[in-house]
Amino acid sequence: MAKIENHKYTIEEAFKNCFYIVPDYQREYVWQEKEVQLLLDDIDEQVGSTTSEYFIGTILVAPVEGDRNHYEVIDGQQRLTTFFLMLCALRNRLTGEDHHGLISDILTTRRTTPEGNIETRLKLEPRYEHAGELVALIAKQDSDPETTRAAVDIEGIPHFGSLNRLLDAYALLHRSLSEKYPTVAELKKFWGYLASNVVFIQISADVSNALKIFETINERGVGLNPMDLLKNLLFTQVDQNEFSRLKMEWKKVTAPLEKKKEKPLRFLRYFIMANYQFEMSRSGKNDSVVREDEIYTWFTKREHARICEYEEKPFEFIRKITRNVEHYLNFREGRDNHGNPSQAMEGLRSLTGAAFSLHYILLLAAVPLPAALFNHLVRQLESFLFYYIFTKTSTKQLERDFSLWADQLRTICAEHDIVEQKRQLDALVQDKFATAMKRLEGQLDDALRRYTLGSMQKYRSNYLLAKITQHVETAFQGSEAPLASFTGLQIEHILPNNPSAALRTHFEQTNPGIDYDEQKNRLGNLTMLEQPHNVVAGNDFFAKKQELYRQSGNYLTRSLVALAQVGSNSSISRMNQKLKSFDEWNAEAIEQRQQLLQSLIMEIWSTTHLEA
Template identity: 60%
Template sequence: MARIENHRYSIVEAFTENFYIVPDYQREYVWTDKEVQQLLEDINEQFEADSAREYFIGTILVSPTPDKNHFDVIDGQQRLTTFFLLLCALKHVFKGDEQRKAIGDLISKNYIANDGLIKHSLKLEPRYENAGEIMAKIVELDAEPQTVRARIQAANIASFGSLENLVNAYDTLHRYLQENYDVEAKLRKYLGHLASNVVFIQISTDVSSALKIFETINERGVGLNPMDLLKNLLFTQVKQEKFTQLKDEWKKITKPLEKQNEKPLRFLRYFLMANYVIKNNRNDAVVREDEIYDWLVEKGNAALCDYANKPFEFVRKIIRNVEHYLAFANRQGNDGKSNLTMESLNRLTGGAFSLHYVLLLAAANFPKPLFDHLVAQMESFLFCYIFTKTPTKDLERNFSLWADELRTIGDVTDATEQKLKLNAFVTDRFKKSIEDKTPELSDALKRMSFYSMQQYRTRYFLAKLTQHVDMAFKGLKDPNSLEPYTRLEIEHILPNTPKPELRATWAEQNPSAEYDDYKSRLGNLTLLEKPLNIVAGNDFYDIKKVEYEKSGNYLTRSLPQLIEAGQNTSITRINEMLGAFPEWNAASIEKRHELMITLAKEIWRTAPIEV
């Protein structure tokens, strides 16, 4: 059994006797101003109440390295790093040379290495990314935070994410000392408190045992999120010589998510629901964020993931899902290239809805034509649910179960059979759901106005209608990008801010129709190029319709009159669904509202893929 030692240290004693190394495979510095301030205030509260009383900050878990008194930090580096930065800030604000020298010895010092050479090292050295450079620069400069930040930037040292957290923490600590201990005597007393009364227990054992202890301490997620716990869990499955390799693979998960500001826990939740059969006591097939780690370590699920026997394969599976996840967020298909169907779906969902990523990840290995077809059908399905404002929780269980079906379809090797199974899935899951909600959707669209949805979704709705009409007008089947339409301005045909005489005329001609109600109705909205919109202004319809006839899109251009072009042409066929409006009144708005609903039902519907 591995030898386990424990020692009680004050903060000053710890940095007097020991050198701490934060290995590059460990969690980076994630504390923000909130956590740093909380630690300082907790210490200060006890210090002000009873300066002679000990303040216990918990347990630090370390593993000894070959160099004497050098330890890899396994758990507790957030606290240790914060206290090290506090020492750096204390050294700078102290005026007395004796204190500055004593604190300097707590920050860095010479030591005799195993080879007999004299080496100089920081008492806490982080080895992830450029953290060592950042920390060394803070120590070297011994300066005001703004000077430190400027010099780090001038040295071209990358400082984003956890690296920026180090600089911010130094700033917070420095400012706290200046605001609360501006008198030298108070500052000396505070240093004495750190030297004697702020204490922790240091547990030391070999790396393997330390990681196991770490897992046990944090198995309920105390202080760590499931992503950190999963990382540690995987490190317990490999030999120490594989740590660097595993660390490098793990960065391919965390760094891309961090750079695109995606939430790691949301991704991890969707990854599990997309890739595994989810069973729980609620029988809802859903994994919540706070349940991720418990789900992973449950015996049956651990066997399902098989990370104990194949940790690197499991990590690479997560990496592939990260790549797809970020591609989908960037409107790319499952081939990593720009994708019109994904672009259109993204314009519908925006940043407010992301649960469909469960289905996208589950279908990520589909042949591209099948994947694109699924996305197009999914857009119709989600349009129905989003525009009826159906709560997300109603979809979670279905999406997790449907992901299991999509994985099965993805495993089919016969192309024809795969298409047939996908058509059956779309019919059973999407089409039937849409049919069930059709009355609810019809009611929602009848009540739709400029203010019903977020503006980007209203713009998306109008853009899809406008694109559909243009395609029908030109006899086209395959849509191009929706972007040109989303750049158009939303025009209120009955002006949003009317002239007084226009409002009076409306009231006289439409006595039972409230102006402010009708001006916001769906039937009163259209898309118009900005220059034409400026000219049209807030005038009467007879004046505005001259500008509408100049529009590049037929849905708007056809408002005053339809274009006639022979018999049974693409133009005459779309004309049957539209209508000309020589006058603009309450009846016109109501009629146009109805035809727009009819167009919507034509657009957002499912269709089978050709077998």
């Protein structure tokens, strides 16, 4: 094993003696105001109150071959970068003092090149994106934050993401030093403590060993999240000359998630549970759930490293994650496993919204299925989740179930005989989905009888009525229209939501003992109507709304007034047997329509078999 060295440095000694490079494969500057302010406050508390050293932790570096005292920063760049910006701000505040020249010498280094030229370089050089240009300009400008930002704009240096955080950190440090140390004497006192008493331990080892040390230091996720730790774990598996390539591949994982504002750790959990089978523990328990704080530990276990193959094939492993990211984001947008728009996926997405995502475990596991079978599975999954969501059954067990069912799905996906593949998929749906739905049938019936617009989130009430409307319209038109054609309609209270006094009095007189406000929000009193009709219909009596209902673009609403006259054996005639038109609207009519809608619901959200 190569020699590992450690040295205790003060801030002044570190930047005088060392040249720090933040390699492009490292994560960028992520500190925000909270972290920068906390570091500054910690030092502020020590200034003037003690002469003892203030220890800020360990910095892990790797020597750069051929460049004496040049180091790549493996761990600690957030702190080193912040201290570098702090020195820049302090130097500017001490303009005109001898300290200004002293700090300038600490911030830069001069050396003779092999060609005999003298070059001046900053003591800290971040090499990701345009960070080097930005930090160089901050140091060269030696100005207040506003002037510095203007210079950045003039130079055309981008300042988004980590680059903007660098500018924000400089502004915060400059402002805080001005506010807390308004006089030159106070600033000199702060510099004296910072230069001589703030210390850290610098551990130096070659890159390979440094990354392994980094992994050990952070094995419980201290300071970094599992996504960062996994990235660095992968860097330990490749040669240094492949670092840039690995970084570019890793960007394909993180950048799309960041762009869509998806939580990377949630994705990573689902990726693990969808793609890998969990082995039995010694106690015989198969705990198939990985928590966020367990992700990194899971990857580092010997048996998991073996099944993931990231040690032998790190680039193939990253590409596997990348493919899963692409599918994951497609699913979030209502696309199928081939990235195509899918009515089945749109229905599932409309049901679950952004609040529920456990089903992505199953979807990721099912990616290799033929598109037709995948979309069939999605429709069955939608029915299954409808029962859980609308009965408000706890989904705590579902995460574990989905992880185990994902194992079965991967086996089904690997089946080459399409007939056998269909048989196995039908068996899974029947055994897992249909069985659970049968168990919840009574609860669903009760939940629907008690259902009001306040029972669920508005988007789910809209989804419920839109799906019923779509189902009836499909029978009427003979083809399925996209669900989006109906989710854009408005929910109409047949018995008005805000009735006139005359209408309320009439209802109470003709429906003695029945509470108007309870009836108006029942499922049986709701339908879907185009916005212009909904506005005109307003709060009027049913008799005055009938003509507007007759003009509606969907048959479910038109059927309230009259059923279409068609032949005796058609999809419309069969649907008519399940519908009813009404001459008047009262509590009895609402109850009758409630029952017919519940029957339609049981028909719509059901499991079906594949044709052999």
